[in-house]
Amino acid sequence: MNDSNMTIATFQAALKEGRAEPYDWWHACAAQIQKREPEVQAWEALAPRLPALLSDVDVASKPLYGVPVGIKDIIDTTSMPITWGTRGYLRSSGSQLNAALVTLLEQQGALIMGKTVSTEFAYFTPGKTRNPHDPTRTPGGSSSGSAAAVATGMVPLAFGTQTAGSIIRPASYCGVFGFKPTFGTLSCDGVKPLAASLDTLGWFTRHIDDICMTFSALTQAPTIRALDNLKGVRVGIHSLPVDEPLTPDVEQALANAQALFEQAGAEVVPLNLDARYEALVEHQKVVMSYEAAQSLASEYKNYAAKMGVKLVELIQQGRNTSFHRYLEAKRATSEMQQALAQVFSEQVDIILAASAQGEAPKGLDATGDPIYCRAWTLLGVPCLNLPLSQSSAGMPVGVQIIADRWQDVKLLQIARMLMKMSSSSPAQ
Amino acid sequence: MNDSNMTIATFQAALKEGRAEPYDWWHACAAQIQKREPEVQAWEALAPRLPALLSDVDVASKPLYGVPVGIKDIIDTTSMPITWGTRGYLRSSGSQLNAALVTLLEQQGALIMGKTVSTEFAYFTPGKTRNPHDPTRTPGGSSSGSAAAVATGMVPLAFGTQTAGSIIRPASYCGVFGFKPTFGTLSCDGVKPLAASLDTLGWFTRHIDDICMTFSALTQAPTIRALDNLKGVRVGIHSLPVDEPLTPDVEQALANAQALFEQAGAEVVPLNLDARYEALVEHQKVVMSYEAAQSLASEYKNYAAKMGVKLVELIQQGRNTSFHRYLEAKRATSEMQQALAQVFSEQVDIILAASAQGEAPKGLDATGDPIYCRAWTLLGVPCLNLPLSQSSAGMPVGVQIIADRWQDVKLLQIARMLMKMSSSSPAQ
Numbered sequence: 001m002n003d004s005n006m007t008i009a010t011f012q013a014a015l016k017e018g019r020a021e022p023y024d025w026w027h028a029c030a031a032q033i034q035k036r037e038p039e040v041q042a043w044e045a046l047a048p049r050l051p052a053l054l055s056d057v058d059v060a061s062k063p064l065y066g067v068p069v070g071i072k073d074i075i076d077t078t079s080m081p082i083t084w085g086t087r088g089y090l091r092s093s094g095s096q097l098n099a100a101l102v103t104l105l106e107q108q109g110a111l112i113m114g115k116t117v118s119t120e121f122a123y124f125t126p127g128k129t130r131n132p133h134d135p136t137r138t139p140g141g142s143s144s145g146s147a148a149a150v151a152t153g154m155v156p157l158a159f160g161t162q163t164a165g166s167i168i169r170p171a172s173y174c175g176v177f178g179f180k181p182t183f184g185t186l187s188c189d190g191v192k193p194l195a196a197s198l199d200t201l202g203w204f205t206r207h208i209d210d211i212c213m214t215f216s217a218l219t220q221a222p223t224i225r226a227l228d229n230l231k232g233v234r235v236g237i238h239s240l241p242v243d244e245p246l247t248p249d250v251e252q253a254l255a256n257a258q259a260l261f262e263q264a265g266a267e268v269v270p271l272n273l274d275a276r277y278e279a280l281v282e283h284q285k286v287v288m289s290y291e292a293a294q295s296l297a298s299e300y301k302n303y304a305a306k307m308g309v310k311l312v313e314l315i316q317q318g319r320n321t322s323f324h325r326y327l328e329a330k331r332a333t334s335e336m337q338q339a340l341a342q343v344f345s346e347q348v349d350i351i352l353a354a355s356a357q358g359e360a361p362k363g364l365d366a367t368g369d370p371i372y373c374r375a376w377t378l379l380g381v382p383c384l385n386l387p388l389s390q391s392s393a394g395m396p397v398g399v400q401i402i403a404d405r406w407q408d409v410k411l412l413q414i415a416r417m418l419m420k421m422s423s424s425s426p427a428q
Numbered sequence: 429m430n431d432s433n434m435t436i437a438t439f440q441a442a443l444k445e446g447r448a449e450p451y452d453w454w455h456a457c458a459a460q461i462q463k464r465e466p467e468v469q470a471w472e473a474l475a476p477r478l479p480a481l482l483s484d485v486d487v488a489s490k491p492l493y494g495v496p497v498g499i500k501d502i503i504d505t506t507s508m509p510i511t512w513g514t515r516g517y518l519r520s521s522g523s524q525l526n527a528a529l530v531t532l533l534e535q536q537g538a539l540i541m542g543k544t545v546s547t548e549f550a551y552f553t554p555g556k557t558r559n560p561h562d563p564t565r566t567p568g569g570s571s572s573g574s575a576a577a578v579a580t581g582m583v584p585l586a587f588g589t590q591t592a593g594s595i596i597r598p599a600s601y602c603g604v605f606g607f608k609p610t611f612g613t614l615s616c617d618g619v620k621p622l623a624a625s626l627d628t629l630g631w632f633t634r635h636i637d638d639i640c641m642t643f644s645a646l647t648q649a650p651t652i653r654a655l656d657n658l659k660g661v662r663v664g665i666h667s668l669p670v671d672e673p674l675t676p677d678v679e680q681a682l683a684n685a686q687a688l689f690e691q692a693g694a695e696v697v698p699l700n701l702d703a704r705y706e707a708l709v710e711h712q713k714v715v716m717s718y719e720a721a722q723s724l725a726s727e728y729k730n731y732a733a734k735m736g737v738k739l740v741e742l743i744q745q746g747r748n749t750s751f752h753r754y755l756e757a758k759r760a761t762s763e764m765q766q767a768l769a770q771v772f773s774e775q776v777d778i779i780l781a782a783s784a785q786g787e788a789p790k791g792l793d794a795t796g797d798p799i800y801c802r803a804w805t806l807l808g809v810p811c812l813n814l815p816l817s818q819s820s821a822g823m824p825v826g827v828q829i830i831a832d833r834w835q836d837v838k839l840l841q842i843a844r845m846l847m848k849m850s851s852s853s854p855a856q
Contacts, residue, residue, distance in 0.1 A: 090524075090525075092524055096518075096520055097518075097726040097727065097730065098726045099726070100722050100723050100724070100725045100726060102726070103725040103726040103729050104722065104725050107725070107729075184624070184625050184758075186722070187621065187624060187719060187722035187723045187725075188621070188624060189620075189621045189624070189722070189723040189724075189725075189726075190726070192617075193615065193616070193617045196612070196615060196616060196617070197612050219751045220750065220751050221751040221752075222751075291615060294528050294532065294614070294615035294617070295528050295615045295617040296528070296617075297528045297531040297532050297535070297615075297617075298525040298526045298527070298528060298530070298531040298617075298618070299525065301531050301535075302525065322648065323647045323648050323649040323650075324649075327834050330612075330834055331834060334765075334769075334833070337762075338766055341762075405762070406755050406758055406759060
């Protein structure tokens with residue numbers, strides 16, 4: 001049990017054939033947590049007891065039956081405390097009801113393993129988590145614990161949120177798949193908002209198949225099958241922003257991905273997005289700070305003195321942002337969503353781009369820069385980190401692929417086919 | 429104090445000139461509550477004590493200083509219980525932190541008077557509130573208590589939410605101004621979601637000036653001034669859907685509004701929106717039920733047996749909605765948002781439309797039909813109910829005016845000028 005090659009589908013098959021018991025994966029993950037957690041520090045809290053499972057359930061009807069799941073510590077649960085990444089200056093012993101996501105996961109048979117470490121209110125101030133590939137480096141953030149827990153096999157599936165680059169970046173740094181679906185795909189009920197027009201629930205896995213399985217389980221979309229090949233699929237290469245230097249490691253990762261796409265029959269073309277797309281990076285900062293100043297108004301009023309410097313800066317920046325400037329950013333977003341829809345309908349099927357500027361930076365006092373994710377998050381498009389490469393230092397380096405809004409299924413069909421071509425197994 | 433002609437600006441002037449004390453309006457409202465509440469039943473809970481006010485505040489810098497405010501009982505407060513309109517099957521004695529809106533109001537000097545009655549989770553099952561103009565009729569919903577409290581002068585300002593027609597409809601039925609700003613204008617942190625891509629915080633007042641003042645206070649937009657006249661302003665008349673019959677009272681209200689616009693110099697033209705706009709009414713139902721089934725997953729799991737029939741139907745409908753059908757609705761929404769932006773840039777400045785099918789229906793077992801609001805809410809556009817007319821039975825009948833997304837200031841500038849022309853004072 002719990003070997004790194006096991007997918008959710010493998011486990012379901014073992015259950016059906018009587019080769020596994022429903023709590024087997026849970027116990028295997030619990031053992032892995034005992035082994036890796038002291039070094040990695042991915043968990044804010046663990047479930048106080050074994051969650052109940054319906055005994056007479058039809059396994060086939062519950063795609064996540066018996067699957068242990070980590071959830072970021074900005075998501076409400078009744079049975080576990082929540083700190084919102086504050087390291088305790090704000091803390092609740094548990095919410096009155098579970099977040100909608102938690103109930104939906106439980107209804108699909110999932111077992112909530114615990115709360116994973118978040119940065120402070122899902123912004124920049126790091127929690128205790130270390131990169132599982134090198135404990136002197138950041139795992140990325142803000143969904144730090146979720147990415148690290150999945151990378152180390154402590155759970156096969158964990159949830160996070162992305163407001164700037166909080167899923168794609170830690171997925172790249174930790175060497176796992178990280179998926180941010182189209183904005184609005186999953187309900188954020190019971191999830192602490194940072195910037196409500198950006199906040200998006202997403203998830204991490206070690207296998208592309210598990211990304212797809214989870215998407216179908218939570219949206220009730222039909223099963224996502226791999227395309228037979230990628231003939232006719234047009235992949236545009238364009239990282240945003242273009243004027244920030246990528247490290248050679250990321251250039252190499254993009255080249256590797258390009259080669260893999262071409263091997264699968266896709267046509268890879270350079271894509272030129274004009275300066276209006278570049279401006280989205282700054283617009284994202286404006287939207288994020290303006291909305292965070294609103295969303296965190298009560299927290300700021302009560303705990304400003306205890307907040308991290310970066311968070312205070314963000315809120316103050318938001319308070320000083322004029323409504324006019326905010327509107328300018330919102331209008332530019334709408335305009336570029338339309339323009340990009342045109343690009344996706346006429347020029348390319350998906351975009352291939354950098355997930356981050358480089359490998360996970362050294363040090364635990366920051367979580368790296370989300371700059372390569374800001375524009376895509378603002379546009380609300382689905383983004384998937386593919387853990388395809390390694391840096392010269394042996395650290396994971398991902399790339400992201402991007403589709404138009406609500407083209408999640410197409411993106412995942414392409415990714416599933418691509419990963420069949422890939423001989424490189426994700427980092428463990 | 430508290431005569432129906434007093435606006436927030438009047439009160440601020442009285443404060444500055446020493447003719448009023450900061451708690452005067454509060455006490456006047458408290459007296460009005462004693463008088464009207466037994467019949468109207470607008471409140472779920474009242475503030476347990478006088479809220480604190482900073483004594484050395486610069487009144488000019490706090491636009492809502494001393495203004496008593498009602499907030500819908502799906503909005504978190506630390507000092508008052510919350511029932512989410514459940515009549516007690518779900519109840520909390522108070523949240524750990526105030527909703528962001530509450531803190532922002534307090535920072536502008538507002539005094540939270542209490543929690544106003546909501547329908548069950550802001551959907552259809554009515555609370556106890558009666559229409560202040562006729563206690564045998566519904567006040568509308570879901571923001572029932574907020575509309576009724578403002579209509580009776582129990583507070584000059586109250587907040588609600590709109591997911592289908594929950595601000596515009598009760599405003600029309602109760603004879604007050606009701607404003608649903610562009611989707612996303614105010615943070616819904618601490619507000620229970622029903623359908624997150626539709627839920628919009630908005631507010632009720634007896635005066636257009638107070639709608640404007642509140643908008644500026646909460647968004648930090650500059651003061652909204654009335655236009656000198658409406659020359660050059662193009663007003664398109666088009667209610668959605670067109671195939672539902674309006675009562676003669678509403679036809680008359682639209683004619684009254686048209687006359688007023690023309691008197692102010694505007695050009696009123698019939699606007700023909702094609703069948704794709706009609707389809708938005710059904711798309712709104714799809715989005716609302718699909719998202720509500722997610723958002724209320726935990727509530728449904730724990731309290732389905734206690735929920736109202738309509739709410740259970742909504743959730744079950746959502747659970748039976750395919751992802752494909754949901755996507756179809758979301759894509760149609762994006763497409764029509766673009767198309768409508770074109771209409772607003774080329775053909776008209778604002779749209780004049782029915783707020784509801786007729787006057788407030790008889791009976792307290794339902795809250796009327798939001799059908800004339802569904803499409804506009806789905807599109808995310810700002811909508812303002814103008815309480816301009818009365819039915820043959822003497823009940824209030826409003827009309828709504830609508831602008832393109834993020835054109836709230838323009839909409840309010842036009843409305844403010846229009847109301848200067850109007851000799852009819854809002855119903856009291």
